[in-house]
Amino acid sequence: MTKNETESTAGSRFSGCIGWIFCGVFALIGSIVFVFLAVIPVWQIIRAQSWEAVDCTILTSEVESHSGSDSDTYSIAITYAFELGGQEFTGDRYNFSNGSSSGYNGKAAVVDRYPPGSQTLCFVDPNTPSSSVINRSPGWFLLWGLFPIPFMLIGFGGFYALIRWGGELGKPKRRAKKSFSRRQDPVTQDLDPQQAALLAKLDGRPEIPEIRPGPLVLESESSRVINFVVIGIFSVFWNGFVGFFAVDTLRGDGTSWFMLLFLSPFVLAGIAMIGATIHQGLAIFNPKIHLTLSDGDLRLGETYSVSWKLDGRSNRLQQLTLSLEGREQATYRRGTDTRTEHSVFHRHILVDEQRLHFTEGSFSLPIPRDSVPSFKAQRNEIQWRILVAGDIPFWPDVSESFQLWVSPPKAFDEERS
């Protein structure tokens, strides 16, 4: 290894370490805050459901003010006395919220409900009477538990990225002089195709899927239900988080216009997410197309037969288009972002039907001869796909893709001198 390569490798290791430390800090702090704001309160609320209800007398109650760098925050400061097993105890917990927030009016209303000297029910842990609470119900304060989630996503998402693509980050850039990696064929020869594919992936070598001659049922590249669930969960988290801040700001003493202005793009994004979730939810009920190839061993320059079948309310489709597409896919890093670009080099309409009269049929799939076979490395790919597009009036359109693996013509499989 040359000196430059040693430096490059050492530099990559250093930047890799920085990545692990960066993600570790986010994951650790996010997890600690999540435990403090979400896990502990939820655990306490669940535990308190079995606590004993006892009469207690309010001793003091007031809204406590805490000075902050931007504005003051408030919390409910309350003390009360109760008797359990002939012994006197005092408590100072209104609910299981850990911290203070900017809304004053809501807290003042609680304090007004519990003036000193008044009687109320409180809930006491019979095994540890020093643990007690007046309100054991879940409240808005639990939404604070959403606050650390973006930090955890950055941290743990970063760990995932480092594990999945860490090898690539640590690799020195290709230059005129480089050392070779030794091939490990004697090892991979004894592996089954799945293990060999996994090893090839880890090694950064191109992946070639197992090809089975004979009819092949194609699988859609994405699942509508999974898309809906992912978008839905993200939308719930986003809108819960943003909505909590928006409500807290509106309920606060003297609405901060700056805060409202700051929040408005996040609120708009949340509304767009709700729209996307509804759109994806409706798309679940779209007719589903099933494609079966006459032969899974696709070769450049050959023509195959594909049978198609529509499930669901196919009569709603006004137009159905199936096309063959060849495209380049390149993934690269820009700063901390990983981006993927596509460039289509082949497109051929296979089926273009207006007003479907049939729910099944077949079509020819001509793979061009003067093109390239499929290619899949870690960051660069040549993809061949069948695209399905269906137009449904006043409803989300059908849009699916089915990836194909196209091999070189059989003539190139044989050794040639």
Place this chain on the structure above:
Amino acid sequence: MSFLHLRLDRDALEPGERLTGTVEWDQGDSVAQSLWISLLWHTEGKGTEDSDTVDQVEIHSPTRTGSQSFEFQLPSAPWSFSGRLISLIWTVEASLESTDLLTNAPFISAPEGQEILLRAVEEP
């Protein structure tokens, strides 16, 4: 004067063909444990580089000066191509281990020895 030269008999081949060539070297004062001749491809373009060493030949304890012919069986894929985002380039590289001596020779592996050009089509 140390040197490492690589010569391919043909630089445009079809997938599955045999690639042959000769490597010549003069190590000068340094002594290498091995001379490696490698068949590999790499990508260039917009995407982060991918590469793979497909085959290697090792010459143990090479003499101070010498020449050696070699041959590789080309795989059926990937092919040499050049698109809007990605180019795939095949090369043979030779290196004298533990020295700075390294050289490479690009070649085409595609039908009729012609690199495939991928032209972008317009989005509908």
